[in-house]
Amino acid sequence: QLQLQESGPGLVKPSQTLSLTCTVSGGSVSSGSYYWSWIRQPAGEGLEWIGRIYTTGTTNYNPSLESRVTISVDTSKNQFSLKLSSVTAADTAVYYCASQLGYFDDWGQGTLVTVSS
Amino acid sequence: IVLTQSPATLSLSPGERATLSCRASQSVSSYLAWYQQKPGQAPRLLIYDASNRATGIPARFSGSGSGTDFTLTITSLEPEDFALYYCQQRTNWPPRITFGQGTRLEIK
Numbered sequence: 001q002l003q004l005q006e007s008g009p010g011l012v013k014p015s016q017t018l019s020l021t022c023t024v025s026g027g028s029v030s031s032g033s034y035y036w037s038w039i040r041q042p043a044g045e046g047l048e049w050i051g052r053i054y055t056t057g058t059t060n061y062n063p064s065l066e067s068r069v070t071i072s073v074d075t076s077k078n079q080f081s082l083k084l085s086s087v088t089a090a091d092t093a094v095y096y097c098a099s100q101l102g103y104f105d106d107w108g109q110g111t112l113v114t115v116s117s
Numbered sequence: 118i119v120l121t122q123s124p125a126t127l128s129l130s131p132g133e134r135a136t137l138s139c140r141a142s143q144s145v146s147s148y149l150a151w152y153q154q155k156p157g158q159a160p161r162l163l164i165y166d167a168s169n170r171a172t173g174i175p176a177r178f179s180g181s182g183s184g185t186d187f188t189l190t191i192t193s194l195e196p197e198d199f200a201l202y203y204c205q206q207r208t209n210w211p212p213r214i215t216f217g218q219g220t221r222l223e224i225k
Contacts, residue, residue, distance in 0.1 A: 046216055046218045046219050047160065047216040047219075049214040049216065052212075060212035102148075102150075102166065103162055103205065103207070104162060104205070105171070107159035107160060108159065109158075109159060
């Protein structure tokens with residue numbers, strides 16, 4: 001079982017870029033089997049898939065966010081990262097990182113990011 | 118693909134049977150999963166590929182369906198089963214992942 005841990009600022013100003021990192025333990029982000037995903041959940045609402053990266057560097061993004069999202073992987077640190085640009089209050093949410101074989105098997109605990117001036 | 122879950126809220130008592138529905142706007146074959154989420158926690162995978170229990174999931178949880186209509190059944194509810202439940206589909210091309218809006222299972 002993999003362990004994942006999100007980290008990053010809990011407060012971001014409107015129009016700035018949200019940056020989060022997910023550190024993976026118990027396995028390698030270089031594993032050829034996994035996709036590495038980001039998912040978010042506004043307070044009291046449902047889950048929204050943001051996007052994912054494969055070990056080859058191939059990325060897939062939610063079309064509704066694609067113009068603002070970048071997901072990357074750092075194999076030397078066994079981490080993958082999320083950047084979401086031009087944020088607004090609507091981007092306030094708990095952000096989860098997760099590993100995906102077919103489905104989301106292992107999740108981080110989530111980190112709350114608030115967009116506010 | 119839009120996933121519609123029903124009901125939005127289900128009120129039952131411990132020991133009763135719960136039936137949760139997830140309907141897809143177009144066929145997802147059997148590429149559907151169910152997750153359980155408790156307050157303050159990340160979701161937990163219960164069922165994958167419509168009917169397969171994930172590792173460590175009790176036998177009282179079962180999934181069925183294919184195409185556009187899916188069901189999660191929990192026989193004989195335990196107190197720890199009262200939570201939020203989400204369905205999720207994945208398509209390979211184009212690569213898309215969507216979740217249903219959730220069903221809240223609450224104690225009656």
